[in-house]
Amino acid sequence: MKRIAYLFFCGLLSWTSINAQETPALNAEGLFGDLSARHIGPALMSGRITDLEGHPTNSRILYAGAAGGGVWRSNDGGITFNSIFDDYPQSIGAIEVDPTDPDLSIWVGTGETWTRNSVSVGKGLFKTTDGGQTWKLMGLENSERISSILVNPNNPKEVFVGVLGALWGDSEDRGVYKTADGGQSWEKILYTNATTGCADLVMAPDDPQTLYASMWEFRRTAWSFSSGGQSSALYKSTDGGATWAKIHNGFPEGKLGRIAVAVAPSNPSRLYAVIESEKNEDKGLYRSDDAGQSWEHLNKDFELTVRPFYFSRIVVSPANADKIAKAGLNGSISEDGGNTFRAIGSGVHADVHDFWFDPNDADRMYLGCDGGVYRSWDGGRGWEMVKGLPVSQYYHVAVDMQEPFRIYGGLQDNGSWVGPSQSVGGIEARDWTEVGYGDGFRVYPHPTDPNICYSEMQGAEAIWRVDLEKQQSKIIKPYPEKGSPDLRFNWNTPITTSAHQPDRLYVGSQFVHRSDDRGETWKRISPDLTTNDPAKQNQEDSGGLSKDNSGAENHCTIFTIAESPLNEKLIFVGTDDGNVQRTKDGGQSWVDLTANFPGLPKNTWAYHIEPSHFDENVVYAVFEGHTQNDHTPYVYRSKDGGLTWRSITTPQLEGFARCLQEDLANPNLLYLGTELGLYITLDGGQNWAKFTNNMPAVAVHHLTLHPRDHSLVMATHGRGIIIIDDVTPLRKLTPEMAAQEVVFMEQPASVIYEAPSFGGNAAYGEFVGDNPSRSAKVVYYLKKRHIFGPMKLEVLDSKGEKIAELTPGKSKGINIVPWNYRYRMPKVAKAKTFSRGGFAAPTVPPGVYTLRMAKGKTTYESTLELIADPASVHTAEERLAQHETAMQLYAMNEELAYLVDQLDQVSAGVSQRLEAEAPKKLKQELIGYQGALEKLREGLVVTTGDNYVGAAAPQLRERMGSLYSEVVGYAGRPSNAQMDNLALLKGELQQATEEAGQLMGQLQTLNKKLAANGLEALSFRSKEEFMEADQ
Amino acid sequence: MKKIFLLLAVCCASSFSYLATAQTAEEIVASYLENIGGEEQLNKIKNMVITGKSQAQGMEFPVTMYQTADGKQRMDLVFQGKEITQMAFDGEVGWGVNFMTGEAEKMEAEQSKMMKEQLTDFPDPFLNYKEKGYTVELVEETELEGTPVYKIKLTKKPIMVEGEELENFSFYYFDKDSYVTLAQEEIAKAGPMKGQSTMTYTSDYDEVAGVYMPFSITSKMNGTTMFSMAIEKIDVNTDIAEGLFAFPEANSEGGEK
Structure with missing residues (x-):
């Protein structure tokens, strides 16, 4: 017994000592519940499209693959698009519709092949067999970039895939792959070396065993790009890839770069190749009319030779072997087999990457560029932009x-x-x-x-x-100062403002520059903080066979500048060549912290530094190694101002990390943006959970938290801006809470928003970003999903009266139930048509409301406070006047409803009695009485017409309903005219009530006569019964 | 009795879940049917009348739904004391009441045809699914908002939509503990949302005529609630007037009751 006690004690001791260092572990996995992301685009400029693909017979279907925004499908010929690939890497290289099952079977190769500096990374080959509802990974996980997918139209189990592969390092995962079993196993059927990948792969239209593959030797580093070499070549196979031969007869001499290749669908002998070569005079378009046996150089126009790494695509019209479209800075089209080209007209965004020709209509074509998808109805002369692609x-x-x-x-x-x-x-x-x-x-x-x-x-x-x-x-x-070297600015130059000095601005070159007058004058406040490695500063030689010095490869530059929110003199700097430096005196002296990161490979890009909002000794650093061909996430925290660092990554993270945001209220809550989405930790990095509620697996390049609205705002590199509107429920998730069955999470007071009236003018097909919910939120935690038995959620006012019944959320974790802070719509009088008043509900007044949840046999209560809109233009008195008037009209509408119900009930009763045996005199009296009832009713509600232009002249119900809905629709004081109208209607209602009272007063004598004839008395239901009933 | 059995099943499943071996879609569907009451009970259901309150677009309104074993159905909403037949189908012709005129109007012929092809889904699409020519497939074992589930694909016969023949399938999420459906994912087959899915969550299961039925239904699209219904009562094998489902040729405001 003693021994057991001792063991127990030891166990307790070790447990507490572990936990003394760390906050208690709590994994957010499975707890996000109703917390959901909101997409706001924008789509007006759209984004880079890498590949377009259509359906072989159905012109309504079009697929667009985005550089970082996934796969989108149009079902209406390109008017509207829907995303169909949210859960998978969003960088798309190639889309292929299986020609044998084009409605359902689609292949997607991830990883863009237009290898610019900012290109994202793919993670393999995917396939759907249900039209995009579900996707399966089909292998080639390490392919990084897939350039082409070809399905044998006679045997869909045979698929050829061109893999361009890794951009930033050697890899043997590249070349041409083939499966004979629908993707269960893959064979590499063409491989050159670890630096050369397949840039283009096409199949002869008449023979699925005849393939053309362009192999490209290429490499990017953070400071250079190289296109071309001895290994670039164009190959042909006529035996399904078993053997390959170079087909260079007529090609330029020397090294080759990227080659685009296409075969005319209408003529298997006609091939086009666009070739990057050593000499300018032999670059450009080549044509073969003998299936590749010989080639003729036709054209070296700018659009044919420009930036081969970005524009090596040529597409042939399905029906016309002489009509070709070439991707380019603006793109160009030839109608004469490549001898001459016309530019694609103005109005199309620059940097065209792909085309799709409608196989059924030569005039209809599409293009994809850095600015989205464009449609043409006249063979590529005029173009209009798709405005619904938020990529x-x-x-x-x-x-x-x-x-x-x-x-x-x-x-x-x-x-x-x-x-x-x-x-x-x-x-x-x-x-x-x-x-x-x-x-x-x-x-x-x-x-x-x-x-x-x-x-x-x-x-x-x-x-x-x-x-x-x-x-x-x-x-x-800022400009270089006298005697200082040229300034080196990153492609993505850091600029930042100060939390302490509003007019301060920082800019980073290799130096930190500071301005205290909004950029009018600058002061250099640091030495060169980079490694200043001269070997990484030869950008004018960059590009390989085609010089490409755009500035994208500028290196040995500062990439991030982070001033502490707690101390303006404490500044951290990260550089693209891996340095982290700190000053504690506003830039007078700097300390290099680079050596202090355990397990961090040398020169790993210091992408983001986040000084804590709670403690100036706490700081986070995120490093991004993909330009060194390293996809490991590197996230560190220091608690001593940067002297020592500890990794806070776990194997739960997928994709390299770029940015971290510390929560502004809970220091254990961190948000991390990676290449494959958003991750959240509740326990300071002991556990990371991927957030997937309406959040695609998109690269998050940066994120920030709104200090007032608690919104997490993400800059995604492919899906625009994505927002999680209110992260406060995450702040409240603790292990203690997680252990309980049901916990209400109290919310700060909710605002009763006074919404504007007009808006919403987007055309069909145009993207419209979602607004945040304006409702008050009832937030609670459930330990388990509610499945069996009733669960109810009610709102009660201060008198304990139930004023709303909400639809409770049932999910495990966080539930967020919106309440529109309105009463129920009033019960209005039944009539031939609808009353506007019956669709208007008054806003409840500010105050504290009780929330009551009944779940199984247990009842849980909490409160919710509503406050008036701080932005309201109305005084409290004006709002009260509105509320009282609205409620008065509300009551009048219901009063009339009951009055009409009495008339209806009694009248229906009369009709029944009239069917029975009774003396003629009594019947006549009944008919007369019913006539009086109907006459009164006709003055109260409309009894004819419809809800549109056939509407009858409005009666009391309609006029009362209109005034009521108008008063409800405006949060301020009703107009004098409205108040006058109210008085008038009140008088009419009063009169109607009196008239009805008189008619009902006649019932007693009438009922006596009915009783004398053995007939049941006429009656009507009580107001309570009426209010309870549906009809 | 059934209730006790179900609770037992839940307990067993959760405590011995580590013993569970990989299950096939057929086994999962069989467990589902058994746990909600068994095929025998389900086969006894000839019609249902479901009444409750619905919420959509900030409005709350009473709803009554009628369904019969031979595929007839009707859904009535009440607005301002007036009953409006939102949708009805008599086995051949689908119709609904136009909100502007209050008059009944027929659905597009293609839509009626589509409904006719789904006649056999009452009272549960999985009941006798093989005889109906449906197939089931286990897509994956996954989580639905944090709760472990089996995701099952139910494929019916192809249907004609917008002039094209379309595969007709939807997904069901079965709770791994109790095997009841927690959600159904339907794919829009026409219109601008074509291909987009709507999740319909079911909960608050309770016993009716020996069968567990959901009393709470909520439909969401991209996480936003479009429609919800709190069911108050489910009547089984009740008298339903024959003429209720037929298109009202002469009169307005729905068929006779």
């Missing part, structure tokens, strides 16, 4: 303190934008304002001046101070 690629996001708050951020090739977090009728295209050109990155509002924001374009070519009100922008970037 915008944000790099960064910031929020301001406006009401509603605004959202600032920059996008890949689509500028910088400001938009509201909510708008009347939803967030539409017209709600967004552009605040920067080119590629946009970080945009910050001035901390206190709502009219000012700062934005930038790539490589700090411009940093703007934008006056939102006057719509003026001034370039305010």
